[in-house]
Amino acid sequence: MSKVHVQTTINGDQVEFLCVPQQTMLEALRDVLGKLGTKEGCGTGDCGACTIMLDGRLVCSCLMLAAEAEGQELTTIEGIAGPDGLHVLQRKFLEHAALQCGICTPGFIVAAKALLDRNPNPDEGAIRYWLAGNLCRCTGYDKIVRAVQDAAKELAYQA
Amino acid sequence: MAEAVDLRVVGTTPVRPDGVDKVTGRAQFGADLNMPNMLHGRILRSPHAHARIKRVDLSKALAMQGVYAAVSGADFPMLASGEVSGEAGGDLADIARNVMARDKALYHGHAVAAVAATSLEVAEQALDAIEVDYEVLPPVLDVLEAMAADATLLDEQCFTKGLSETPDKPSNIAAMVKLARGDLEAGFAAADVVVEGEYRIPMAHQGYIEPHACTATVNEEGKATVWCCTQGHFDFRTMTAHILGCKIADLKFIASEIGGGFGGKTVVYLEPVAVMLSKKAGRPVKLVMTREEVFRATGPTSGSVVRVKVGARKDGRITAAKAWLAYEAGGLAGAPVGPGVMSIFAPYDLDNFLVEGYEVLVNKPKVAAYRAPGAPQSMHAMEVALDDIARQLDMDPLDLRLRNAADEGTQAPYGPKFPPIGFKACIEAAKKHPNYLAQVPEGAGRGVAAGFWFNIGMQSSAEVRINEDGSVVVMEGNPDIGGSRASMCLMAAETLGVPYEQVKTYVGDTESTGYCMVTGGSRTTFATGMAVVRACEDIIAECKARAAATWGVDKDQVEWQDGTAVPAPGVNADVNPLSLADLAASASATGGPILGKASLNAQGAGASFSINFADLKVDKETGAVEVLSYTAIQDAGKAIHPAYVEGQMQGGAAQGIGWALNEEYIYDQDGVMENAGFLDYRMPVASDLPMIDTEIVEVPNPSHPYGVRGVGETPIVAPLGVAANAVRDAIGIRINDLPMSPPRILAALDAA
Incomplete structure (x- = not known):
């Protein structure tokens, strides 16, 4: 079976890769491109551990075909921190002890950033419903919600 | 006990390393x-x-292009029974048969063979080429039916353990455990009220987000290196060595970061298979489970039937309590019925009780430890019974529990007298908590329940090394599942008298640090923490000796203050204090690098008690339950890193709420799990829960240098009773069985 040639942008980098037609974006990220920060928790779009941004939309990379990345712009957890260091969300997750094992954290941070990009001042309910596609089994979500609230506050203050 | 000393860093919440x-x-x-x-x-x-597995033929798979190895049960040695101790424990022969089936497949999803190939696709095709002849037997799925005399047997060699006489006929009852005290009949005769009920809870899964995964490589000398997610790489090494019949020294285990475990990663599934495949293939082999495999083939916790009968006087004093437990083991023995029996009455000071527990084989996955293994199932029944008594006596449920609460000196149902414990302190804290003083919202119900876990100590090692610049390296062997590196750094910094930032903690592999038992039993901060503190004390003794030699004074004329060697008061040495950095810099002249070490078998893990309460609302149209508020109060002994202690309490509460309201293994009549995915096995998501309020009670554990009790497991125990009692309060109907999912609530409402 011939492979598909894909040209895309990941975290601002021009990337080319070959994939088999049925390969998911998650598999391409992890197995072809070595971007192992994006995690697989279920492979069926239920846990959100593989969350990435696709042209400003939040997607489970396990539900997206790698070939669909052609011409798109992707952001993964590796693209969240900037040249000045950690993103505010990453810092707040650390300060609030919003991770225990850390396997769901990349997905949560990508999802939370997508939320704050859209809605800089979400209330608790908005945060909880936005993040309802991301499973965390360790924290009970309390400290995650607080970290996102605090990050929103700091971003608003900076703006 | 460092209690009297002002603590500088223990009790703060810095960012984890x-x-x-x-x-x-x-x-x-x-x-x-x-x-x-x-x-x-x-x-x-x-x-x-x-x-029954009649035949496994790997030849067609092995003949395929790109397939390098295939194994089945015949490739593994048959093991005689032999126990592995501790929370990860069990019978090695059973663990081995769970890793790879031999003569029988005991549950849907039981591993029967494995292949290694150049790609996952080829490996999948090779699985299709493996021929297996099965003689299909009727599945045994209900725990009570499995106990019947005429039940189909899973194991013809299963003779119930724990009876006074070994039975002459095999059965599906693997073991019986019994505890008793006093005169039950007289106790019930003295009761003004007696309540009883039967409570059923199906299997539930730990639900860690990271599926099991490992990569093994075996070289031509037979030396294997295994990278895996595990709660205890030393114990994984031991189990793998036994299962493969190889030497411990031939196996090196490296613990990856671990994406959750909750007890479920204390036992091997993939590792012996990966090593065997790699040995045969002569190449590294990676095995990763799918989520479906995690559900079908790794340990959930026991489904259970618990019957309880409790009598009390009008003043609330319990006069007698009786319980009968049947826990599903899955296809192979290993159910936590022992801890279920030992924990059910543990929070209470009882004169008369009897509890019997049965461990029963059924054709479901072999259970594994899940957070306070065995306690939530049995304690749910007792906490519900107490709620019924409080209602009949028109007594506040906290007052009822306070009236019967175990305290220092109470003889625990499982034997020992309690040292200082914090159960009464938790109840008192609950009574004063603003959430408890607040009115129950209109239309909602409130539930109260207690939680408990024994906690364990056992063996740990730690080494502490001082770098040339005085920075500190702590090396220990417990995978960090929820912030334990931070706790180790805090205890080391406190003991050494240096800033937190000066210390870094690393989890060593099985060749770079000494044995540490699994991260489980809420033992890591207690036992490994104790080893770290002792290793730091070793460093301090060494530093004092070097300072004494430098100054030409006796060792006992040197004191250690704030990370610095100083002359003892009255010692008239005209010298400059020597900091850890000074001592490190001069180490080459004073005896070489500065190292400290400790190994121990920690005793005196203090039991941890809790009180939780919540306000819930039931939607009578849909049967859905909304958690309006949740409060967890727990004795931590001493919270080393309070934010991570709160995190344990909140995470355990969320798991317990999920178990109480939605999570369950659903089987069809053939024994196939029907909801083996996160869509249908419904764990709580962020929008299902409110903030979870916590209050940490600190009744120091006298057996730990900083007073630590384990905190990880107790949090999951109370929520089951809390939810059951709150739903009872909200709708006026007692629902005995969990989960109280919308269909079950609607059925209860319809029946009323």
């Missing part, structure tokens, strides 16, 4: 290691819940 790598995607978890020349493995699993 491994945190940055975990928020940036750098941290390497089980599935994140790829090795050069690596093959991909897949496991063939039984399509039947109960079947």
Whole structure:
């Protein structure tokens, strides 16, 4: 079976890769491109551990075909921190002890950033419903919600 | 006890040392290691819940292009029974048969064979080429039916353990455990009220987000290196060595970061298979489970039937309590019925009780430890019974519990007298808590329940090394599942008298640090923490000796203050104090690098008690339950890093709420789990829960230098009773069985 040639942008980098037609974006990220920060928790779009941004939309990379990345712009957890260091969300997750094992954290941070990009001042309910596609089994979500609230506050203050 | 001393850093909440790598995607978890020349493995699993395996033929798979190895049960040695101790424990022969079925497949999903190939796709095709002849047997799925005399047997060699006489006939009852005290009949005769009930809870899964994964490579000398996500790489090494019949020294285990475990990663599934495949293939082999495999083939916790009868006087004093427990073990023995029996009455001071527990084989996955294994099922029944008594006596449920609460000196139902414990302190804290003083919202119900876990100590090791600049390296062997590196750093910094930032903690592999038992039993901060403190004391003794030699004074004329050697008061040495950095810099002249070490078998893990309460609202149209508020109060002994202690309490509450309201293994009549995915196995998501309020009570554990009790497991125990009692309060109907999912609530409402 011939492979598909894909040209895309990941975290601002021009990337080319070959994939088999049925390969998911998650598999391409992890197995072809070595971007192992994006995690697989279920492979069926239920846990959100593989969350990435696709042209400003939040997607489970396990539900997206790698070939669909052609011409798109992707952001993964590796693209969240900037040249000045950690993103505010990453810092707040650390300060609030919003991770225990850390396997769901990349997905949560990508999802939370997508939320704050859209809605800089979400209330608790908005945060909880936005993040309802991301499973965390360790924290009970309390400290995650607080970290996102605090990050929103700091971003608003900076703006 | 360091209690009288002002603590500088213990009790603060700094950022964990491994945190940055975990928020940036750098941290390497089980599935994140790829090795050069690596093959991909897949496991063939039984399509039947109960079947004799007549023949496994690997030849067609092995003949395929790109397939380098295939194994089945015949490739593994048959093991005689032999116990592995501790929370990860069990019978090695059973663990081995769970890793790879031999004569029988005992549950749908039981591993029957495995292959290693150049790609996952080829490996999948190879699985299809493996021929297995099964003689399908009727599955045994109900725990009570499994106990019947005429039940189909899972294991013809299963003779119930724990009876006064070994039975002459095999059965599905693997073991019986019994505890008793006093005169039950007289106790019930003295009661003004007696309540009783039967409570059923199906299997529930730990639900860690990271599926099991490992990569093994065996070289031509037979030396194996295994990278895996585990709660205890030393114990994984031991189990793997036994299962494969190889030497411990031939196995090196490296623990990856671990994406949750909750007890479920204390036992091997993939590792012996990966090593065997790699040995045969001569190349590294990676095995990663799918989520479906995690549900079908790794340990959930026991489904249970618990019957309880409790009598009390009008003043609330319990006069007698009786319980009968039947716990599903799955296809092979190992149910936590012992701790279920020992915990059910543990929070209470009882004169008369009897509890009997049965461990029962059924054709479902072999259970594994799940957070306070065995306690939530049995304690749910007792906490519900107490709620019924409080209602009949028109007594506040906290007052009822306070009236009967165990305290220092109370003889625990399981034997020892309690040292100082914090149960009464938790109840008192609950009574004063603003959430408890607040009115129950209109239309909602409130539930109260207690939680408990024994906690364990056992063996740990730690080494502490001082770098040339005085910075401190702590090396220990417990995978960090929820912030334990931070706790180790805090205890080391406190003991050494240096800033937190000066200390870094690393989890060593099995060749770079000494044995540490699994991260489980809420033992790590207690036992390994104690080893770290002792190793730091070793450093201090060494530093004092070197300062004494430098100054030409006796060792006992040197004191250690704030990370610095100083002359003792009255010692008239005209010298400059020597900091850890000074001593490190001069180490080459004073005896070489500065190292400290400790190893111990920690005793005196203090039991941890809790009180939880919540306000819930039931939607009578849909049967859905909304959690309006949840409050967890727990004795931590001493919270080393309070934010991570709160995190344990909140996470355990969320798991317990999920178990109480939605989570369950649903089987069809053939023994096939019907909801083996996160869509249908419904764990709580962020929008299902409110903030979870916590209050940490601190009644120091006298056996730990900083007063630590384990905190990880107790949090999951109370929520089951809390939810059951709150739903009872909200709708006026007692629902005995969990989960109280919408269909079950609607059925109860319809029946009323």
